Amino acid sequence: xxxxxxxxxxxxxxxxxSAVIKCTYSDSASxxxxxxKQELGKRPQLIIDIRSNVGEKKDQRIAVTLNKTAKHFxxxxxxxxxxxxxxYFCAASKNTGNQFYFGTGTSLTVxx
Amino acid sequence: KAxxxxxxxxxxxxxxxxxxxxxxxxxGHRSVSWYQQTPGQGLQFLFEYFSETxxxxxxxxxxxxxxxxxxxxxxxxxxxLELGDSALYLCASSLAGINEQFFGPxxxxxxx
Numbered sequence: 001x002x003x004x005x006x007x008x009x010x011x012x013x014x015x016x017x018s019a020v021i022k023c024t025y026s027d028s029a030s031x032x033x034x035x036x037k038q039e040l041g042k043r044p045q046l047i048i049d050i051r052s053n054v055g056e057k058k059d060q061r062i063a064v065t066l067n068k069t070a071k072h073f074x075x076x077x078x079x080x081x082x083x084x085x086x087x088y089f090c091a092a093s094k095n096t097g098n099q100f101y102f103g104t105g106t107s108l109t110v111x112x
Numbered sequence: 113k114a115x116x117x118x119x120x121x122x123x124x125x126x127x128x129x130x131x132x133x134x135x136x137x138x139x140g141h142r143s144v145s146w147y148q149q150t151p152g153q154g155l156q157f158l159f160e161y162f163s164e165t166x167x168x169x170x171x172x173x174x175x176x177x178x179x180x181x182x183x184x185x186x187x188x189x190x191x192x193l194e195l196g197d198s199a200l201y202l203c204a205s206s207l208a209g210i211n212e213q214f215f216g217p218x219x220x221x222x223x224x
Contacts, residue, residue, distance in 0.1 A: 098204070098213055102147075
């Protein structure tokens with residue numbers, strides 16, 4: 001089955017700096033890669049996603065890049081703000097239904 | 113549009129008992145997936161239901177089962193509860209096909 005690895009497990013940045021979280025996947029058939037943000041005690045919220053026919057996608061301060069050859073994808077957050085502090089999860093899914101394989105999460109702390 | 117709802121939000125059971133959790137998807141969403149979230153294992157896929165049929169299944173023992181009704185509402189059942197079943201159980205709904213999943217608030221199950 002699919003195996004998704006996520007690094008780093010914790011990340012602290014100064015407010016205004018950029019944060020990068022990286023994930024690798026093992027199954028070349030995976031073709032959908034969402035990123036979720038989960039604040040303490042709350043549900044995971046989709047923040048951005050990318051499909052395998054696209055190399056990069058941006059939404060304001062958030063961007064995701066995908067390298068299909070190397071089987072890795074990354075989340076980039078620019079101009080970080082304290083409200084960006086949360087746990088971020090990457091996931092991978094194939095075209096066989098909505099079965100998501102999640103990374104183990106990155107706890108991001110933005111220091112004011 | 114109302115979001116994904118889950119009931120109950122909190123549940124305390126003892127070992128050996130069984131439990132049923134409920135999930136109501138976003139109106140129009142036909143796919144419901146269930147995940148178990150624990151600090152040690154992260155988010156792990158349990159199963160997915162689409163049009164009342166189990167479409168995908170994760171690597172959980174047969175004590176974990178589910179079903180989906182004609183209105184797309186889904187239930188999951190855990191029989192013969194074990195201490196290790198203590199977790200946050202999340203359901204997520206999505207439109208048919210491979211689309212972004214929207215999570216419910218989860219049911220926090222504690223097994224004593």
